[in-house]
Amino acid sequence: MIDLEIKNIKKNFEKTNILKGINLEINKGEFIVILGPSGCGKSTLLRIVAGLETASSGHVFLTGKDITVLPARERNMAMVFQSYALYPHLKVYDNFSYGPNIRHEDKKQTDKKIKETAAVLNLEDQLMKYPKQLSGGQRQRVALGRAMLRNPSCFLFDEPLSNLDANLRLIMRRKIFSIHQDLKITTLYVTHDQLEAMTLANRIVLMNNGYVEQIGAPLDIYDKPKNIFTAKFLGSPNITLLDGIIDASGKNIKVINSKIVFPLSGVSLEAGQELVLGIRPEDILVSNKNEANFPAQVEFIEATGGLSIIYASAEGCDIRISTTKRISATLGDTLYLKVQGMHLFDKKTSQRISTINYQQNP
Amino acid sequence: MASRYKTRFNWHTWLETLLPKFVLLPSFLLAIVAIYGFISWTAVLSFSKSTILPNYEWVGWHQYQKLWANPNWYIALKNLFIFGSLYISLSCAIGLALAILIDQKIRLEWLLRPLMLYPMALSFIVTGTVWKWILNPGFGIEKSMHRIGFESFTFDWIINSDKAIYTLVIVAVWQTSGFVMAMFLAGLRGIDSNLTKAAYLEGANLFQIYWKVIIPQLRYTLVSVVIILGHLAIKSYDLVIALTGGGPGKSTEVPGTFMYSYTFTRSRMAIGSASAIIMLLMIAAIIIPYLYSEMRSREE
Ligand SMILES: Nc1ncnc2c1ncn2[C@@H]1O[C@H](COP(=O)(O)OP(=O)(O)O)[C@@H](O)[C@H]1O
Ligand SMILES: [Mg+2]
Numbered sequence: 117m118i119d120l121e122i123k124n125i126k127k128n129f130e131k132t133n134i135l136k137g138i139n140l141e142i143n144k145g146e147f148i149v150i151l152g153p154s155g156c157g158k159s160t161l162l163r164i165v166a167g168l169e170t171a172s173s174g175h176v177f178l179t180g181k182d183i184t185v186l187p188a189r190e191r192n193m194a195m196v197f198q199s200y201a202l203y204p205h206l207k208v209y210d211n212f213s214y215g216p217n218i219r220h221e222d223k224k225q226t227d228k229k230i231k232e233t234a235a236v237l238n239l240e241d242q243l244m245k246y247p248k249q250l251s252g253g254q255r256q257r258v259a260l261g262r263a264m265l266r267n268p269s270c271f272l273f274d275e276p277l278s279n280l281d282a283n284l285r286l287i288m289r290r291k292i293f294s295i296h297q298d299l300k301i302t303t304l305y306v307t308h309d310q311l312e313a314m315t316l317a318n319r320i321v322l323m324n325n326g327y328v329e330q331i332g333a334p335l336d337i338y339d340k341p342k343n344i345f346t347a348k349f350l351g352s353p354n355i356t357l358l359d360g361i362i363d364a365s366g367k368n369i370k371v372i373n374s375k376i377v378f379p380l381s382g383v384s385l386e387a388g389q390e391l392v393l394g395i396r397p398e399d400i401l402v403s404n405k406n407e408a409n410f411p412a413q414v415e416f417i418e419a420t421g422g423l424s425i426i427y428a429s430a431e432g433c434d435i436r437i438s439t440t441k442r443i444s445a446t447l448g449d450t451l452y453l454k455v456q457g458m459h460l461f462d463k464k465t466s467q468r469i470s471t472i473n474y475q476q477n478p
Numbered sequence: 479m480a481s482r483y484k485t486r487f488n489w490h491t492w493l494e495t496l497l498p499k500f501v502l503l504p505s506f507l508l509a510i511v512a513i514y515g516f517i518s519w520t521a522v523l524s525f526s527k528s529t530i531l532p533n534y535e536w537v538g539w540h541q542y543q544k545l546w547a548n549p550n551w552y553i554a555l556k557n558l559f560i561f562g563s564l565y566i567s568l569s570c571a572i573g574l575a576l577a578i579l580i581d582q583k584i585r586l587e588w589l590l591r592p593l594m595l596y597p598m599a600l601s602f603i604v605t606g607t608v609w610k611w612i613l614n615p616g617f618g619i620e621k622s623m624h625r626i627g628f629e630s631f632t633f634d635w636i637i638n639s640d641k642a643i644y645t646l647v648i649v650a651v652w653q654t655s656g657f658v659m660a661m662f663l664a665g666l667r668g669i670d671s672n673l674t675k676a677a678y679l680e681g682a683n684l685f686q687i688y689w690k691v692i693i694p695q696l697r698y699t700l701v702s703v704v705i706i707l708g709h710l711a712i713k714s715y716d717l718v719i720a721l722t723g724g725g726p727g728k729s730t731e732v733p734g735t736f737m738y739s740y741t742f743t744r745s746r747m748a749i750g751s752a753s754a755i756i757m758l759l760m761i762a763a764i765i766i767p768y769l770y771s772e773m774r775s776r777e778e
Binding site: 166167168188189190191193194195197199201203204205214215218219262266 | 670672673675676677678679680681682683686690691694695697
């Protein structure tokens with residue numbers, strides 16, 4: 117059942133096109149993460165859904181009703197801002213009760229709900245404090261609680277965790293996830309952080325430069341990136357991209373300006389077709405001289421204990437490898453690398469043509 | 479070894495640190511003499527027997543007792559109270575209203591802002607003189623209304639001893655509400671615009687947003703405004719002299735005019751000095767707690 121529908125939304129500021137026709141259908145209870153580099157128009161889209169900004173053209177529907185021109189205060193949406201937007205002159209309790217009082221909700225009921233929400237968010241002891249007396253994480257929870265109290269038609273988050281340190285971010289991410297599990301309220305969550313997107317979303321909407329590049333479940337996008345941008349944006353460390361070309365025989369992919377060659381499999385492509393090869397860091401194995409596709413020189417190793425990330429160079433190409441094995445190599449050492457799979461993108465259109473998996477078809 | 483680390487006398491740094499001090503010294507000394515010197519002199523005079531000229535015979539609190547027994551002093555204080563409270567509250571109300579209108583992005587901001595700030599650039603003497611003409615029944619508003627046909631229109635507050643004090647309020651408010659507006663506007667601009675959005679999304683209307691979210695956050699600005707206007711009210715003198723001269727009768731006498739007339743025209747210099755010291759104390763009573771709290775909040 118479609119809860120929220122965004123239909124061909126466009127937005128211009130002065131003469132610049134910020135949103136260039138966004139279409140999105142969101143099911144009831146779904147957790148949608150809008151992901152994209154900063155400045156691509158994510159917040160603008162969210163504000164249009166909230167009613168804080170008017171679209172230049174297009175429509176927004178909520179449970180089938182056209183709400184494009186409905187004032188924000190009548191949309192019953194709850195929004196959490198990056199800056200938290202807590203009322204600084206009010207205590208936490210009054211920050212919570214401000215909205216219900218404005219809406220003339222029953223005082224006793226509100227009090228009960230506030231206490232329940234505070235308990236869920238471990239804020240019982242903070243109710244009589246002012247926002248400035250709280251830590252960043254507590255403020256963030258107050259903002260979250262204020263949104264929850266509303267029993268809203270949908271939750272809107274605009275980079276809610278960006279002001280927190282790494283540890284708190286992880287904790288709050290889990291909190292938001294479990295709250296969504298409990299309440300099952302349709303959620304639109306804006307972030308530029310791919311890790312948040314991967315871990316929270318039912319579906320990711322990947323935006324770039326005012327367009328939607330791809331919509332899909334996190335792992336689907338990761339496994340089947342529609343184009344080079346999508347492949348580059350998801351995954352850490354970044355996917356390795358190499359320019360390639362199909363050789364005269366039509367059976368091999370040759371990496372341009374190098375002697376590296378991979379067998380083409382699964383698809384048949386014309387000789388001379390220009391490609392971009394995308395190889396995920398976990399698809400490159402450190403192997404031995406006989407099995408390897410090519411040798412590479414180590415430039416830098418980030419060993420984080422569980423995972424090692426190796427930055428290497430092969431005939432001028434930058435290669436990124438991640439492995440759970442501990443590699444005892446130092447700068448300049450030669451590693452023999454074996455590629456287990458790769459995405460093939462059309463060099464001209466940037467679109468993905470095919471994905472090769474060498475494990476299944478050796 | 480040790481001598482290598484001994485700092486050599488360095489002309490450059492010496493000049494750099496001391497030159498500004500030398501340059502500032504004359505004006506600093508002048509300020510000491512002209513401000514604190516004369517304050518001390520006034521304080522000494524208020525404990526003396528001075529009449530038309532200074533006379534340093536010590537009489538203790540005598541002049542203060544005489545001041546507080548003087549009915550004219552009470553008239554001046556009462557007028558100050560009426561003038562001050564109306565002046566401050568009206569300036570704040572009008573200034574805040576204007577600031578909110580402008581903050582609501584009225585497209586005339588570019589026009590309104592300088593228009594409202596110009597009065598503050600005028601001296602009270604100029605304002606007072608201009609408004610004296612405007613309010614003069616003989617050729618100001620009243621005359622103009624008569625000329626365009628409203629024969630029965632009267633606006634003679636300036637020569638009416640019950641109403642003259644309100645003309646002071648009108649003119650002083652006219653002069654400072656632009657400044658108050660600028661203060662409030664700066665305060666409004668400092669408020670996170672997401673707060674308004676958050677409140678709006680929660681279902682608040684514009685009035686509720688201003689009343690419950692925005693205005694409460696202007697309280698520190700309000701304190702600053704009240705203190706600035708308060709001390710302007712207490713030391714008001716030039717406007718009164720230019721507009722009404724303290725009259726009709728004593729109806730617009732304020733501590734400032736009281737002090738001047740007792741010191742320089744009525745030959746009661748010691749009482750005049752005592753009233754000046756009382757005014758100083760009133761201003762101190764407003765400003766010192768303010769500075770103290772400012773400093774404390776700065777430390778936090
Ligand atoms: N009120 C506005 N006026 C003009 N340009 C704006 C306004 N709001 C946003 N923009 C521009 O629109 C673009 C997208 O902004 P935004 O939606 O905030 O991006 P994101 O949230 O993805 O970082 C940015 O280039 C920004 O400068
Ligand atoms: Mg943003």
